[in-house]
Amino acid sequence: MKLRIKKHWRIWLLVGFLLISTVAVFAPLGGSGGILGSADDAGQASGSQYTNLQFGLELSGGTQVRAPFVGMTVSGLEISPGDERAIESTLQDELGLSASEVRASAESGTVEVFDDGVVGNTTQAEFADALSAAGYSTTTEDVRMGVTRDTRDNAEDVLNERLTERGLGGGSATQVSAPGQQFMVVEVPGANRTEVIDLIGDRGQVEIWAMYPSQNGTYETESLLDQGDLAEVGGARQERGETFVPIRLSEEAGASFGEAMRANGFDQQSGTRCQYDLNASIEANAADDPGRCLLTVLDGEVVFAAGIAPSLSSSFASGAFDEDPSYRTTTTSFEEARELEINMRAGALRTNLDIENRGTTFFLLPSLAEQFKPLSLVTGAAAVLAVSLMIFLRYRRAEVAAPMLLTAGAEVYLLLGFAAAVSLPLDLSHIAGFIAVIGTGVDDLVIIADEIMQQGDVSTSRVFESRFRKAFWVIGAAAATTIVAMSPLAVLSLGDLQGFAIVTIIGVLIGVLITRPAYGDILRILVLGEDD
């Protein structure tokens, strides 16, 4: 009994795919990171030790956060580039928002405010009125909840950067769309809930403010720098009891910073003395004559205040600073310096994620999740055993039943290969999908076997072909209904269900296109007895 390539190409196709699967699952492909990122952080990687399979949170443990962005958008506007500022300032005045909470873009023709009725107190109607006041006639219906694609893309980059900076390289932030709403999904294997929420919960806007007495003696504060003005950010450091982040400003920002320092008296020979009390409010400090201070401000909160050392102030005075605009952002602790550094590098989110009101979080203890892996394998194996038992009871012929079970097994193996190849993180819902695939797979093989063997002996190859084709009509129709039934779920963002639907659809496709035709060929060899 020889397997000729031309005649039994279906079997060879299956063998080929099995080999590809084996490579995908087991071959060391330079780290187990897959598309989810590098596996530099051994402790955090969600991949398996022996295979290239990725495991989702339910099987590896960790934290997942899904939440929409705070904000509202009006799109489809014709804005000339020169008008962006004017629109923004009108909206700020009308709605009582700060400069960073309003954004108009001429390029995409959109205006967004990063505040809404749920988290802030701007309603859709108020936004529409304010935009109308700015000269763009808008109704409440034009206002969409959520932010622009550009803002979401930016946030995705920022959050991923933060995860990498924090050494949570196995984690990822991705955008998920549901009808009428966009979410950010952040998954971090191995991390606990508080850790993740702390990392992604804030906008991370770092600013440097100057605080100085004005002409009439009262104190004024002015925002001089933010992340956008930095050309280089060094690593957080600790030297002689001082923790700081060395930074270097861009040329332009350096010049204007030096200018502002000179204009407000920060360039005096002896440096400036600062007695800012971090526990008191800005107003209270301003009333208390603190001296000239540079404030490091994170999300509107002063985290550090310091005067200017004599060496720096003289470089302001001489203009040397403008030429080489680098200095140290000092902090009170190393922890804080790290946070500042991460935020400076990653940049700020334009808006917040609303985790509290419109989001979901999920945490699973990694040690418990680790147990689920072998246990779900046991469950799958038990289900396969049950199927085998039923098949043997029904056919009582090992030569019919054994290939059937092997073929169904091959189907799951191909699916695993697919999962490894595209780095699909496996969760419990996928395991349920695998078991479903075994179920439908065996069902279809039963159809093929019964069809071919029921009406007496199959004497010729032609009879075999015709019966096989009849059986395939049912299988094809059943596969099509399953795919139709699952496809809405593969698209909707229902978390668990999406993975399940994708696995089932791919499983059905693998079954119909690869494994079931191969089973037909195997059966032909067994039934016809020779390869005529």
Place this chain on the structure above:
Amino acid sequence: MDASVPQIDYTEYTNRQLVAVPIGVLAAAIVVLTVATALSGLPVTLGIEFTGGTEMQVVTGDSPAEIRDAFDTEIDSVTPIAGQADTYQLTFQADDADPLLERAESAGYEIESVGERSASFASDSQRQAIFGLAVAFGGMAALVALLFRTFIPSIAVIASAFSDLVIPLALMRLFDIELTLGTVAALLMLVGYSVDSDLLLNNHVLRRHGDFYTSTARAMRTGVTMTTTSIAAMVVMTLVSYTLGIPLLPDVGLILVFGLLADLMNTYLLNVSLLRYYKYEGIAK
């Protein structure tokens, strides 16, 4: 030939007699769901994925009553987890997990998992799940109609698929199983599974030559093997995963067992009699 698949002598029963059983069961299921809706406002109990709230799995030596005392918020349910000693699943209506976590930590509980879903997110999921089920069912119905292009055979398939969904829903109510994402997945899988045996039956009866009863018997031999094999797999999956304390899988398995049992009845009583009517009376007229 072996006799592991039982044969039914359909000639002994009229169509009315055959249809009476599945219609009766379907009616009973609908009554259950209607009464439940009248009593509690919803046909089935919704899990926190669809209502919003917090779910927490903790390990503690405390008794359920002591656990209730440890929280100042009311606990919806305290369920021991099978297969893991001293482990409980706690469900809260409150959708802010932070104060609950603090309480649990100060009580010295080990927190194995926390899920928190805000109410508005949950109602979105609910809308999407219903939409998904509707589209899935509609798509399946359209495809079946397209495959057979005749009214009665198509309706026979669609009606038994419908009943295959409604009966498990009623059983979920009776056994107090919550509708979660996992169980929705199981219901959808049922749409696919249940159609298989109906397609097989229709195909044998309508697209082949030969006597109605012979075709039916052949389709049944194959179909019953298929469905019982799947039932066996699902029963084992349910039992094993329940004993091992794996979440999600027991719910999926149980719903499928319910649905597949309903499918056996619907395919070989409801669908068969509709087909027989079509074959002997529908075409003649």
